[in-house]
Amino acid sequence: MKLIIGLGNPGSKYHQTRHNVGFMVLDQYVDDLKQVFKYDNKFNAEILITNIGSEKVIFLKPSTYMNLSGEAIIKVMKYYDIELEDMVVFVDDINLDTGRLRLRALGGHGGHNGLKNIIGLCHSNEFKRVRIGVSNNTNMALDHYVLSQFGKQEMIDISIAIEKSKDIINQFIKGVSFTDIMTTFNTQT
Numbered sequence: 489m490k491l492i493i494g495l496g497n498p499g500s501k502y503h504q505t506r507h508n509v510g511f512m513v514l515d516q517y518v519d520d521l522k523q524v525f526k527y528d529n530k531f532n533a534e535i536l537i538t539n540i541g542s543e544k545v546i547f548l549k550p551s552t553y554m555n556l557s558g559e560a561i562i563k564v565m566k567y568y569d570i571e572l573e574d575m576v577v578f579v580d581d582i583n584l585d586t587g588r589l590r591l592r593a594l595g596g597h598g599g600h601n602g603l604k605n606i607i608g609l610c611h612s613n614e615f616k617r618v619r620i621g622v623s624n625n626t627n628m629a630l631d632h633y634v635l636s637q638f639g640k641q642e643m644i645d646i647s648i649a650i651e652k653s654k655d656i657i658n659q660f661i662k663g664v665s666f667t668d669i670m671t672t673f674n675t676q677t
């Protein structure tokens with residue numbers, strides 16, 4: 489069983505903001521499947537459990553707000569007995585140009601509170617993550633910037649990143665080695 493996680497904040501107020509790019513990836517992927525997320529109170533998350541090929545896959549969007557993302561994730565992992573190696577997290581990154589992808593099989597939180605919470609609750613930094621660049625604007629307070637909408641050109645770049653992210657999900661589900669996936673997508677510009 490694979491667990492695909494997108495990080496973001498719940499509610500229409502945050503829809504398509506920089507901090508919600510992880511949600512945007514999962515929303516597009518699930519929409520392409522012609523399926524929908526359902527809110528599950530026991531996990532405090534929007535969740536979809538489906539079969540893709542021969543693999544059972546859980547798509548998860550925590551409804552805990554970004555800084556507490558790990559709470560929903562750890563509940564799902566325990567309930568479905570999912571190992572860290574079968575999980576991948578899609579998350580925004582202000583240290584990358586908009587639309588740029590950086591895949592890692594493990595690592596620190598890089599100042600991202602969602603990742604920090606996941607690392608703390610999982611007691612490990614050894615989980616796969618796909619960081620999606622949202623750039624930074626040093627003329628704006630960081631919390632305002634990550635909660636702001638993308639501009640027109642940025643949305644084009646993000647749309648391309650979302651398409652690549654969907655390819656990453658497909659390869660991950662098929663069991664392609666994450667090292668090979670990283671080699672392919674970390675070298676793309």
